[in-house]
Amino acid sequence: MTGRTLPEHALPSWRRAVLKVGSNLLAADGGGLTTRYAQALAAFIAASHRAGREVVLVSSGAVAAGRALLRERAALGPELAARQALAALGQAPMIALWQSLSERPVAQVLLTHDDLRNRRRYLNARATLRELLMLGVLPVVNENDTVAVDELKLGDNDNLAAIVAALVDADLLLIASDVDALYNTDPRRDPAAEPIGHVPQLTPAVIAMAGGSGTGVGTGGMRTKLQAAEKAAAAGIPTALFSGREAVTVQTLEEGHLRGTLIDVAGSRMQARKYWLRHAPAGSGRISVDAGAVRALAGGRASLLPGGILDVVGEFHRGDLVEIVDVNDRPVARGLCQYGAAEVRRLMGRHSRDIASVLGYSYGAEIVHRDDLATLIGAETAGESEA
Incomplete structure (x- = not known):
């Protein structure tokens, strides 16, 4: 792909991003991990922090690091079990590499898709990541390959990064790999292949342009990157694909420009999330709130606090989608x-400060956080709903 002129354009405005770094950027040619390409990416993260932005890092490389530590040994056993053992062994050096390059403390977060499919664990994972960001820590997320059988077979940290982007309400998904852009044909086989700078919408024709994995080190290819971009787009999050091997390309990101492919979304992130909250099936549970809570929620920027709750009807669990109604059972919001x-x-x-003393624990001051809430009435009709 060297010698081709890559399109350059402005990155979307962002405050919080998820950066996925592929194995091919971290694995040295002779085995083990290298900082050769990671240094520029770490510098971009540091520059983002100094600009008041937040970054969650999704890093591959654990299996490659583990393999390098045991390269003198024979196979450990069945292929899957061996790869899981290598992943467990390689987690420590992978985290150590990022800590050596980071100006901030680094925290390891291991997730599986099961963690993110289960609503209770989903909320716990999100609360942990948000707290780490608030503390000024760099979260380094990886698939928990030691137990994630299906995910390890797919080798899909690209899709994990998209799910994490939705998990933390990111504004942008950045995917750094040894591929510099999406091309109209396979650039490894077609010298006339042209890079595509902007994809307004992912269509079957665009996805058909993607090939498989390019090397034996990483397990994802362009197809998984487009699948990840599709997941991110469904949450209203644009995706930027770029080469992490080109220092100039990485430095250009600091200036708000992308040399690579930007995969856009229709509408805003909030529009997509609010649409889902308004239309997704809700359980039978309802929360009745007083007139003050109705007015606050109608503004669209308030969370539901315990003090405004009058009654709870039906049963629901932590993480369930519930209806919020006024004293006349008219819908006010969902969350x-x-x-x-x-x-x-x-x-x-009760007051939010009483939650821990009443329950003996606390999941936060809000019953429904404003980021997880979609209002069904406007401020101008709030008074009518209360009548």
Whole structure:
């Protein structure tokens, strides 16, 4: 792909991004891990931090690092079990590499798709990542390959990065690899292949341009990157594909420009999330709120706090989508509840500061956080709903 002129254009405005770094950027030619390409990426993360932005890093490389540590040994056993053992062995050096390059403390977060499919664990993972970002820590997320059988077979940290982007409400997904852009044909086989700078919308024709994995070190290819971009787009998050091997390309990111491919989304991130909250199937549980809570929620920027709750109808669990209604049972909002029905009944009418003393623990001051809430009425109709 060397010698081709890559399109350059402005990155979307962002405050929080997920950066995925592929194995091919971290694995040395002779085995083990190298900082050769990671240094420029770490410098970009540091520059982003200094600009007041937040970055969550999704890093591959654990299996490659583990393999290098045992390269003198014979196979450890069945292929999957061996790769899982190598992943466990390689986690420590992979985290150590990023800590050696980071100006901030680094925290390891291991996830599986099961963690993110289960609503309770999903909320716990999100709360942990948000707290780490608030503390000024660089979270380094990786697939928990030691136990994630299906995910390890797919080798798909690209898709994990997209899920994490939605998990933390990121504004942008950045995918750094040894591929510098999406091409209209396979650039490894076609010298006339042309890079595509901007994809307004992922279509079957665009996805058909993708090939498989390029080398034996990484396990993802352009197809998984487009699958990840499709997941991110569904959450209203654009994706930038670029080469992490080109220092100038990485430095250009600091200036707000991308040399690579930008995969756009229709509408904003908030529009996509709010649409889902408004239309996704909700359980049978309802939370009734007072007039003050109705007015606050109608503004679209408030969370539901326990003090404004009058009643809880039906049963639901932490992480379930619930209806929020006024005293006349008219819909006010819908949202993902951070507490189960039994817990909300104990907390209703209380102050947020009392949550820990009442329950003996706390998942946060909000019953439904504003990021997980979609209002169904406007401020101008809030008074009518209360009448």
